[in-house]
Amino acid sequence: MTAIICMALSALGVVIAVTTASRGRFRAALRWLAVALVPTGLYLTGLVTVFRNIGTTLADWGSHLVFDPKVWVGVVMLCATVLLLLATGVRAGRGRRRGKEQGEVPARGGKPGTPPGRAAGAALPARSEAPTADLGDFSDVEEILKRRGI
Template sequence: MTAIICMALSALGVVIAVLTASRGRMRAGLRWLAVALVPTGLYLTGLVTVFRNIGTTLANWATHLVFDPKVWVGVAMLCGTVLILLSTGVRFGRGRRRGKEQGQVPAKGGAPSAPPGRPAGAALPAKGSAPTADLGDFSDVEEILKRRGI
């Protein structure tokens, strides 16, 4: 029965592709043809059966989720884990540089090299000067970033 449904879907897609191409829209017709080949390709590779098994397994899991207290204890443990990680300040994917100025990396000789984007011979701005004075009304953003140490 699965083979018949997949072949019928592919045949319907081919008909739509031919009708679209006959109206002068060849690119759209080729796209429809590509989509039309998917159901038969999934059937021939056996992936339809795999997806059916996955769906059945997920349905069984969902049924046990509703009626099994052991599953609810596991869900509570996972939620507790997430809350503990979030409350302790764990940030995934954000590396922090400690002990070094942001943008300056020591060279082989021990002296700090120029920050990225700045030529090696260019002078660094003085501590008291405003390096972003030319940004206009971004001074409030600069102030927020300075307060956070960025």
Template sequence: MLTATFAFALTAAGVAVAGLRAYRRRFLSATRWFAVALLPAGLYLTGLFPVARTIGDEIADWAVKLVFDPRVWTGIVLLAVSAGLLVTTRWMGRRGAVTEGRKATAPATPATPAAGPAPARPAVAPSTGAPSTGAPSARTTPKRAGKGKGDGLDEFADIEEILRRRGI
């Protein structure tokens, strides 16, 4: 009987707050308050208050053991180590430092690039000391027979050369 009184008193208080919010024309907030206000009555009518009490008792027992039982502290340390290892491996995996699937004894050959992102470097080296003006230099543009300057393939030749140098 006391549980029913408590549940319906909480529901009535929540509905009153929702009504005040609606009176002030804050309808979204009023709807949220009304939804939360219905929870105690719903929990009582479905019989879930005893379950909630059991869960509360178990959490209280765990908290007492947390303070006085060294096994619980050992478990917490193990959970922290596990979480630290997972975060560290995720971070190193994103940096490309950890390479999975490659044998440690086989050295990386130029034909098989290493796993991970490519190092940040310019695609085409600028000429010695002079800033790049966007025009390709004579060193970086390969000369091909049969292709003239007016056919629009000069840019593709540069790209092909870069890809070939990187082994792609």
């Protein structure tokens, strides 16, 4: 029965592709032809039965989820795991390690956060005379910020 349905869907897609091609829309006709090959291809590869088994398995799991107390205990345990991991700051620990690997380690007595190679008391490079010269389109934004005192 599955084979008949898949081949009928493919035949319908081919009819639509031929009709579209007769109107002069060859690109759309090729798309319809590609879509028409999908149902028969899924049947011949056996994926239709795989998808049906997956659907049946998910439906069984869903019905057991509602009515089986053992499943609810498992759901509560998984939620508790996620909450405990978030509460202990797993994500914060990763962020600190990643920062050290990228080179934010202080260099020769410098403060944390200073770029490597720059001492704590080293002077910053001199700024250009016209700070808005290199901003391009953002010069009007800088003017608005200056007027507001930011």
